[in-house]
Amino acid sequence: MILNEICGKRQLEFMKQFTYIREAGTEGELKAALAIQEELRSFGVESRQEEFEFDTWKILEAEFTVTEPFVKTYKVAGYGRCGSTPESGIEAPFLYAENGDAINLSFAKGKIVMVNNPMNGDMYQKLVAAGAVAFVTLTGTPIDEGDDTLLYTRAVPKMEATPIQGVVLHHKDAMEIVDGGATRARLTLKSELGKATSRNVIARIEGTEIPEEVLTLTAHFDTVPQGPGAYDNMAACAIIMELCRYFKAHNPRRSMEFVWFGAEEKGLLGSRNYTEVHKDELKNHQFNMNVDLAGQLVGGTVIGVTGDPAICHMIEYMAHEIGIGMVTRNAIWGSDSNTFAWNGVPAMTLNRDGFGMHTRHDIVDYISPWSLERSAKLLGKIAESLGNIAVMPFPRAIPEQFMKELDKYFNR
Template identity: 85%
Template sequence: MEYNEICGKRQLEFMKQFDYIREAGTDGEEKAALEIQRELKSFGVDSRLEEFEIDTWRILKAEFTVTEPFEKTYTVAGYGRCGSTPADGIEAPFLYAENGDDINLSQAKGKIVLVNNPVNKDMYKKLVHAGAAAFLSITGTPIDEGPDRLLYTRGVPKMEETPIQGLVIHHRDAMELVEAGACRARLTLLQEPEKAVSHNVIARIQGTEVPDEILTLTAHYDSVPQGPGAYDNMAACAIILELCRYFKAHTPRRTLEFIWFGAEEKGLLGSRNYTEVHKDELKHHCFNMNVDLAGQLVGGTVIGVTGDPSICSMIEYMAHETGIGMVTRNAIWGSDSNTFAWNGVPAMTLNRDGFGMHTRHDIVDYISPWSLERSARLLGHIAESLGNIPVIPFKREIPETFMKELDRYFGR
């Protein structure tokens, strides 16, 4: 690989155009998709937008009031995609269940239950099984002040049945609830389902000798509503854009497809739509190289591989060739690589430690051109090696243990 053609400063300049929130289904997200297309066109690469519809919600009312042994109403935000309580809310005993362990949840029947962490699908099902009347989850830290005290809606994963509703409360208010001995409360959540539109941006560089074998380089460009998502994940978008520029001039034997996914933060919706629309083509896909969380100066790089363990050894060997430090983990990863693996395509996610994910502090000021360049060089070397090697040197299959984990992850 011609490393002198990979430029971290150029990647950083590209990122500076995206200092705004790009929540899925909003004008900000669409604006970003069009800007990525313009940048691709500037160095001669055609691209297309693939539009898809997403389920979202509008919160009409979110309210939480302690009624015994004192009365106080707290600032809260709602969980979307879990329906509405009766108009006058649900009043019930209150329970702090910490991490939602079995012992605490054995006391949850008929109660409004406070848990420490965001409620994912497994925790939601545990709360329902325990007979909880409703739930709250904690966000933030005990030292937050001013803008850091702001709350944002969350969404439970899409499920067939959502019999209980939930809210988000700030860490400091949660501390007060527990310390003051709240024992009864009223929770109200009213919402309406809505539809919105997101897009995937797709560019392809056709292989010179084996064009029917496809390698994908992917990243998501949407952000959470809390901040502009430089580290999560516009840095990754800049990395694969830089590699698209490079491979435009150095076309490999195999086809490379570059995809910037929308709506990842809503549940990997962009990659799930891509694999559904391109289902018949997936048999030609050899490997997915995803990037999620990148670009900060101080940190370590991990490549999570969802595929045969031999892929880890291969990547470690390639990393030694570049002299760029990293480690591998053979595991499923909470990013778009999971979607490819679930559809039978071996996949990886390149991930670098960093600060500020899902907060207002996730800004371009903390992104390093040195880090961007190193990650692009590492990923570029892997992509170029696989793009030109005579035969892909690993099995195109996902170990059964990973498939079982992925089935649970996606709720099959």
């Protein structure tokens, strides 16, 4: 690999245009897809968009009022995908159940129950089983001020039955509610389901000698609604863009497909659509190299490998060769690489720890060209080796244990 052809400054320049929120299904996401295609065109790579529809939700009304021993209405945001309360809301005794442990939940029957963490499937089922009639969750920290106290709608995971509804409120208000000894409350939620459209951007560099074998380099370009996602995940988009530019100039022997995924934040929907649409070609896919969370200066690099442990040793050897510090972890990984692994394609996610993910503070100001360059060199080294090696050096199989964990992950 000609390491000095990889340029961190160029990656940062590319990133600087994405200062807007790119939530899946919105104008921002579409605008970003077009900008990615424009950048590819600037160095002679044609790309295509693959659109897909996904289920979404809308909150029409969300209200939460403590009614005893004092009366106060709090700012809340609603939970989607769990239906609506009766029009006049649900009024019931109120319980703060902390992390929803068994002792606290033994007092939940017939109550509106507040728990600390965002609602997941497990907690939802526990609350229903305990007889809760509605739920409240918290967000934020006690030191938030101004825009940091803004609330955003969220949704419960897709489940067969959603008998109870809920809202999210801010940490500071939760403190006031518990401190004030709230014993009774009223919760109203009105929501509806709908559809939205997201898209993947796909560019292919055809292999010169073994074009039928495919390696993918992937990164999601959508964001959560809270912030413009520089670290999560436009930095990764810039890294694979830089490598696409490199491999356009230095054709590998195997084919490389570069994919910028939409709707990752909605549950890996872009990669799930990609693996469905290209199901027949997946048997030719040898390895997925995904990047999620990248570009900040202070941090450390971890490569999560979902595949044979031999892949970890191989990647570590390559990192030693070029002297770039990192560690590997042989595990499933909460990003688009999981989708490939679940479909039988060994996969990795390059990940750098950092600050501000899923907040309005995730901005390009904290992105470092030094970090972008290092990560692009490391990933480029791996991609170039595998793109040109005579025979793939690890089995194209996912260890049984990971398949079990992935089944659980995707059916959660």
